[in-house]
Amino acid sequence: MRAKFLSIAVLVASSVPAQAQDVMLAREQLYGQVLEHPLVFGVEPAFHAERADGFYLMEWVPEGQSVEDWQQMQTITAHRAVGSNHGDDQAAALGENIAVNFLTGYRDNCATEVDALPLPITGAQGARAAFAAYMGCSQVRGTDHAEEMVILVMVGASDSYTLQWAERSPARAAFDREAFSRWRPRIEALTLAHLCTVPDGEEPPYPSCN
Template sequence: MRTPTTTATILAASLLLAATARAQAPESFRVISPIFGQLVAFTMPVRFVGVFENTKGGHYIREAVLKGETPERWTQMITVTGEKGMTLTPSATPEKLAGSIAGGFRSACPDSFAAQPLGPMTFGRFEGFAAIIGCGRIDSGPTRHSETALLIALKGTTDYYTIQWAERGPETDEPPVRDQRWHTRLSDLNPIALCPIVAGEAAPYPSCVNKN
């Protein structure tokens, strides 16, 4: 005898399908982009979407914000930059590049600036440096707010690159540069890799997919 289907049975089945779909849905995706002399690869959460990209002279920038936000109004932003030919500058190092960006933060909020160096790092065979920098009060954008960022600077074969994950919040006397979430976000961005550009290879750049 066929068992009648009840509303409760249908609801239970629907919830199971929804839970299965959520379990199978990826939480992040691999971003691999040719930027000047190399492919820059890292992992980006799926909740981010690209909103701006520009190359001007030897400077490249790309920005991604949470879905539904804009380049002008955002709560979180992941930015990738490239500086063409910077390895030709003998005095350049990943730490100095990170320090220069931190200096820009400091000038915007001299009374509420804070920084937490994470120190030198290596990404494959490439040198890097990471730090967490923040402003407790900053006036850029539509309202006064705090802005804190995980900053990763990398020295490539010929160029320098940065990956930055920034977050805005209410203004504060002490930006949360020591918060554990920044270490979690560093882990979320990994594996970070720089790969050679292979002639004739197109996206999704399989030669770089599994590099770390």
Template sequence: MRARTTTVAALAASLLLGAAAQAQAPQSLRVISPIFGQLVSFAMPSDFVAAFENTKDGHYIREAVLKGETPERWTQMITVTGEKGMTLTPGSSPQIFAGTIAGGFKSACPDSFAARPFGAMTFGRFEGFVAVIGCGRIDSGPTRHSETALLITLKGATGYYTIQWAERGPESDEPPLNDDRWQARLHDLSPIDLCPIMPGEAAPYPSCVNKR
């Protein structure tokens, strides 16, 4: 009888802990931003806040970090970028664009770079490519650390866009590419899509919010 009581108590405690963890999980907010002629739409966890934004010479970037962190000192960052008119570049594709970004990572850590492609995907009606890339050891930031990112590239009507969810951790021989959290984060960012900018429409962009 004592064993049964203990088992029931342990099960009850486990259920309570599971419910508490679920209650503490951050909710997601639909983020829709006009960037170079299209609306970029995705879901962002509510514990992230925008910390930096800039547009210069056909390049757009916005960085969001966890509440309490900064663009200089962060553990996780969600970055959105846009490249104006890039679809006119001969031979361009979401996979090639992802490879260019991966090359930038590799130049920062040639001895500990690794990549894991998830492959070509479609977001709405737009072509994309998804991969996990990272450095096991990198010296940018306050201390040496690993830096790994889920990289999503999208080919828009005239420009290219990326959504990146990066995380810093302890330095290692190679970044944690095979962790299940990268697939989970791709799911957390979904639905990802590009919408047309409708004349006279302002935020919250109902034509994109209600898109099916």
């Protein structure tokens, strides 16, 4: 099933960075389930694509930025059927493996030591397994910028999903751990995400997810 983009679902209050006091939630039919998720940088994604092997990607950036030249980016991915033959214990292992693969990619592309920190989460309702983490590279290899992100990995009934919020800044020797607190509202925003299964043929706004 191809993802169906729904412009906007509902507004909810949340503790988020200063650029928005409310978080808009959208619902997308992404393969076998509907993903309700926050919209940080507007409604329409700057880029979206689907591969033939069942991988879907959406990216949002602030107004005035692009997917080629950005300072912040919100990303959602969905991978079809990767957990379809997994029990709950195996689903947890799958979620961990997805998070580890992101960390490996950060390390491969970082000219310095990667700063990584698992984050406790209380949201991610509807997922069989969920993991959150912060990752930071103080200088991306071959560039003059640093990159940080928080990521939420969710394993649903049969598919997997990731929600990411990334930021670029000038390269530096290392990150200041005392400044990490500004990332906590971002992971709190991502963990508003919710997975639900709707009856065949149900159309937006997917009332079964209420």
